[in-house]
Amino acid sequence: MVTPGNETKTKPSWRRYVDGQQEWESWTDKIFAQDTSHKCPTYVNKTPPCQGSCPSGEDIRGWLAIVRQQEKPPAGVSWEEYAFQRASDANPFPALMGRVCPAPCQVGCNRNELEDFVGINAVEQFLGDTAIANGYAFAPAPALSGKRVAIIGGGPAGLAGAYQLRRLGHACTIFEANEGLGGMFRYGIPGYRVPRDTLDAEIQRILDLGEIEVRFKTKVGLDVAVSDLDQEFDAVLWTIGCQSGRGLPVPGWAGTPNCVSGVAFLKAFNEGRMKVTAERVVCVGGGDTSIDVVSVARRLGHSTKTGPGALPEAVVRDGYVAHDSALAAAAEGAHVTLTSLFTREAMTASEHEVHDATYEGVTILDGVMPLEVLLGADGRATGLKVADCRMTDGRPVQVEGTERVLPADLIVSAIGQGGDLTGLEALDNGRGFINADKLYQVPNRPGHFVAGDIVRPHLLTTAIGAAWVAADSIDAYLRHAEQRRRPKVDVHHFNLLEKLIEADLAPTPFKVQDQGDLRGTSDGSYAIHNYEDRSGAEVIGQDELFLAHFNYHPRHLRQEEVPSAEAVLGHFKERVIGLTATEAIDEAKRCMSCGMCFECDNCVIFCPQGAVYRVDKGSRTTGRYVATDYAKCIGCHICADVCPTGYIKMGLGE
Structure with missing residues (x-):
């Protein structure tokens, strides 16, 4: 019988097995024979496809886990501010990007295989708007390194570059040809899509980090010579965008x-x-x-x-x-x-x-x-x-x-669009753009780096992500350090060790003279047990998830005030109406937490040997909710089968 079209939109009928697998299999013999495989569960963190699809590399799964109330903030920090801090680590413009980003993350979302993507943009806008309303600031910038970077262009890439560089300890000077900062945010997108008070607030929060000077109505190449930049600054970041x-x-x-x-x-x-x-x-x-x-x-x-x-x-x-x-x-x-x-x-x-x-x-x-x-x-x-x-x-x-x-x-x-390289002809690659290598260095120009549309016109979020990589490259250059090899999946990853430190659960120091040359342990407090971080190398697909765990949960659609053809003349009100806190929390609960435990208890409930157990409350945190007693484990792999998020893999052992 064919399922009616309207029912597929409201009652997804995901099946564990495909047609032809109608024979019932008895698991009893397999369960009690699997100990010969010597394979026991290990807990593997992988990058979810939403994050892998995000050009600015946000830890989307991470801040959604905070909004859904699963990952707990440190004492004295509200969940709203903690989620904002996690989101803005990669992207300092959550209120803006939550409105205008075309959201490749939502296209990549594994929940599309079940019903409909998670409304990531909507939750991000909620976090950004809440941060502005409550006056959340970025963490104080570190002490100055003594180095100053010239940033040519105050658009999304330039501002994101200044944000990341200041957090690395470097002072910045932004050269902006226009009378205001924002680039395409301000001059390329109408105010009814990007409210100017919101834009100004997110820019000011970056400037409030301190030691970010701005020189308006200054066009490098005409008003200031490139050679003067080389004399005054320790490095140059070209983010002039494509305004032609x-x-x-x-x-x-x-x-x-x-x-x-x-x-x-x-x-x-x-x-x-x-x-x-x-x-x-x-x-x-x-x-x-x-x-x-x-x-x-x-x-x-x-x-x-x-x-x-x-x-x-x-x-x-x-x-x-x-x-x-x-x-x-x-x-x-x-x-x-x-x-x-x-x-x-x-x-x-x-x-x-x-x-x-x-x-x-x-x-x-x-x-x-x-x-x-x-x-x-x-x-x-x-x-x-x-x-x-x-x-x-x-x-x-x-x-x-x-x-x-x-x-x-x-x-x-x-x-x-194309770039305007008048006065900067030496940087022109012949097509109106500036060449860049994989680390966003300008070839054959030591100390010069580039990010944003002037490399290749693309999305705002792409420019923001490129600025982060360029800032890392500039930092290595200024410290005379070797440029590190970027990971295959180059995004902001969840770090279990940092989470343990934040929760006062950091491993104890390991002293070889006291404990000997131990090559493995299942109980030593100096190690993170049965955990592997593959997030820098692998994106988890829907085929690794147990989709049957998830029930139908409709997406919370943001309301929009879109004028009709008769009422559009003179209508300049903002179109998008953001989610409430209750709606944002419920929308975040639709996230399937691909590649990371979200504490559903399936593995504990279904383990026939009682080998999988909850970590003691005093030692529990995100990514450390369950563990395995390997003396009891027989390698039956049921825990891996019923893990909704694909976090459990039968990989430990021979």
Whole structure:
């Protein structure tokens, strides 16, 4: 019998065995013969796929365990602050990233195999907002090393780099070409997605670490020479981002005044200079930037006033011109169209962002390629000629006979970004970017490091993660230490030894002169028993979990205030409404804690020999909840079979 479609969304029917395994197996003989295998349980920490999929490398499983109340904070620290500290160890912007990150962690979540991913972004936003509301600060920075690093660019990568470097003891000076810090957070994403008070609070928390100087409206390469940096600073971190948008590679684009890039369009809006847009806007893209462009255009509307000062391109192309506020008051709705080479399913923009844009009145034409910008007698664009297309070997192929013209008063290209290396030509790799090795060092330039979009345009979280690696590399360079080899799974891992120390359960010192050359122990207090940390090398897949343990648990969806097409004009309120504490806790309980014990007691309950037992309460902590009496263990592997998280492996012994 086929399960109805709606029932699969509410009552998952995961089965332990596949079709064809209908024969009942008697385990009795196997259980009492397995002692000949000499394999007993060991406890293996692996990286969960959410964390392995996170470009900034957050210990997602760790802070979800704290939110769900399973991992306990130290005395005197609330669970909210403890979870914030764990989350911000890798990413100092939880409130921002909880709102705008496209969440590759959720795509990787093993719970997708059961029903629906854990709402990681929603819980992260809750932690970030709670931290701001309660005034949580980062742990005090260590004493200064005497070294100072120049950071060129105050966007996500630059700020994350300053955060990580200051925590390593190094002072920093940020050179920022604009009047404010934040980069794409401030100038590339609308305020209704990134509230400016939230942005300012998370930036200020980094600056509050101290010894992070900021020099605004200073462009290195023009206002300051690179050679001067080498004289003044001990190292340089290039995080200049990609603030130059790519134009459409079609006839009629170049030099046409009302053809602008998506980056410039959004910067003019976010600086508060552009108050209205054109009556008919066509944006070519398909990624998150293009969605922001069309959503902003629908909110701004157009002005019926004529004259050069009312044209949106006059504001976009000139960094000093601004619209009169009276234009916004008289604005009328704009007709906005988004075209994409790819089908809607293949567009890189987040699915819910595409849905919201459509609800707000944007027309989306997918599987369409631009052919030519049509010009009027005055040299301005009057329309964009397009045609249907198919993607073949990654390239669009025109479908003959489908050509048509989309009337347009403003055409926006949001097909990618590049760096502005004016004055920095020596760093240009010939493609408008800066080369980097695996440790984010600039090749053949000792003391110069690079991170963020200027290496390869990607996600905000990618820039933040690269800045962490670059900061580690800079620290090694400044200490004249050998650059350490990065782990295969290069993220922030749970460290059992650090947890034991935090809980006052640190192993006692081992003195070979007193205890002899012992190669193994099951009871010595100087060792962490039957535990192996493979998190730096392995990501645990769903096939290692006992999925039948988990019941259906619907995801807590954040509420959104998305305006309709009729109400979108002038609507600049924040769209996402965060979870409550109760909702955040319950959402965190949906985490399956892949690769780490979450204290379910299955192994204790099902062990036929009573060999698996709970660790004494006084010695218990995360990762040390159960242990094995190897004198009783017969190697039956039932504990491993019923472990929901895949933490138990039959690996100890011959």
